[in-house]
Amino acid sequence: MISGAARLAGVLGWPVAHSRSPKLHNFWLARHTIDGAYVPLPVAPENFATAVLGLRAAGFRGANVTIPHKEAAFAVCARVDDTARRAGAVNTLTFAAEGITGSNTDGAGFLANLRAHGVNPVAGPALLLGAGGAARAIAAELLALGVRVRIANRTPERAASLAAALPGIEILDWARRNAALADYALLVNTTSAGMHGAPELDLDLARAPASLTVADIVYVPLATPLLAAAAARGLRTVGGLGMLLHQAVPGFSLWFGVTPQIDQEVIALMAADIPAT
Ligand SMILES: NC(=O)c1ccc[n+]([C@@H]2O[C@H](COP(=O)([O-])OP(=O)(O)OC[C@H]3O[C@@H](n4cnc5c(N)ncnc54)[C@H](OP(=O)(O)O)[C@@H]3O)[C@@H](O)[C@H]2O)c1
Incomplete structure (x- = not known):
């Protein structure tokens, strides 16, 4: 259950239905009994900048960014960290009072x-x-x-x-x-x-x-x-699964205030619906 004060984040992609990030973040939210939610956000490229501004205006804490938006995400940021600058792309957005900050955790x-x-x-x-x-x-x-x-x-x-x-x-x-x-x-x-x-x-x-x-x-x-x-x-x-899990940690801790652990339980949960070979 989430309250009216829930912390919100999500993943922007096009398409985004295949993304495993909602399953991962919502598992961590439940594990830490955090009042929050992480949702898939299917956004077409032409709507990307509008959607980001709308999420920020609606009080979202931030968002992950996946294919094909990582370069567009770089462009909407007021500030990017060194990792994003070197990568030329952003996969983690944080909405702060002073503007949108971008990072690349891949x-x-x-x-x-x-x-x-x-x-x-x-x-x-x-x-x-x-x-x-x-x-x-x-x-x-x-x-x-x-x-x-x-x-x-x-x-x-x-x-x-x-x-x-x-x-x-x-x-x-x-x-x-x-x-x-x-x-x-x-x-x-x-x-x-x-x-x-x-x-x-x-x-x-x-x-x-x-x-x-x-x-x-x-x-x-x-x-x-x-x-x-x-x-x-x-x-x-x-x-490659571990990279997916580890790249998610900084965003979760920025938006939800807890640094989540990657242990056997979360690895098994995420591996459960991925073909072994
Ligand atoms: N584990 C994770 O957390 C994680 C994170 C990010 C990405 N990924 C995965 O990494 C892969 C690449 O992602 P990306 O964003 O870098 O994609 P991208 O920008 O589209 O680049 C794809 C690369 O794959 C090459 N390629 C495609 N098919 C090939 C083939 N049959 N033989 C040789 N080279 C081939 C392309 O070479 P050309 O330039 O010659 O086309 C290009 O270098 C994807 O499968 C993605 O799902 C995993």
């Missing part, structure tokens, strides 16, 4: 998930496959830690524009991705390949060193074909 969520799996992100060089929004957020966080980061993307122009936006990033030819694996401590799939309904990632792990950690940010299915292939070779693997 990269920090990725790092927190790596650490939760016992992986040290600064153990050695990282190879990121993909050059979309998630790649940029993750690359920015790894660079900030001093990690040597290379990206390889199917479409070279997109890799070049990511590298131009993030000084320090190096580019690897997509055609060299298999042969180059020997040089890395961490491989991250940030492409949407391997997602249910999408083609599998075209990658051969034969040259992967035994010390390579393979992370996939795709979390539907939980064990992507890439993770299954890596596990079959005895490599350490990190799935």
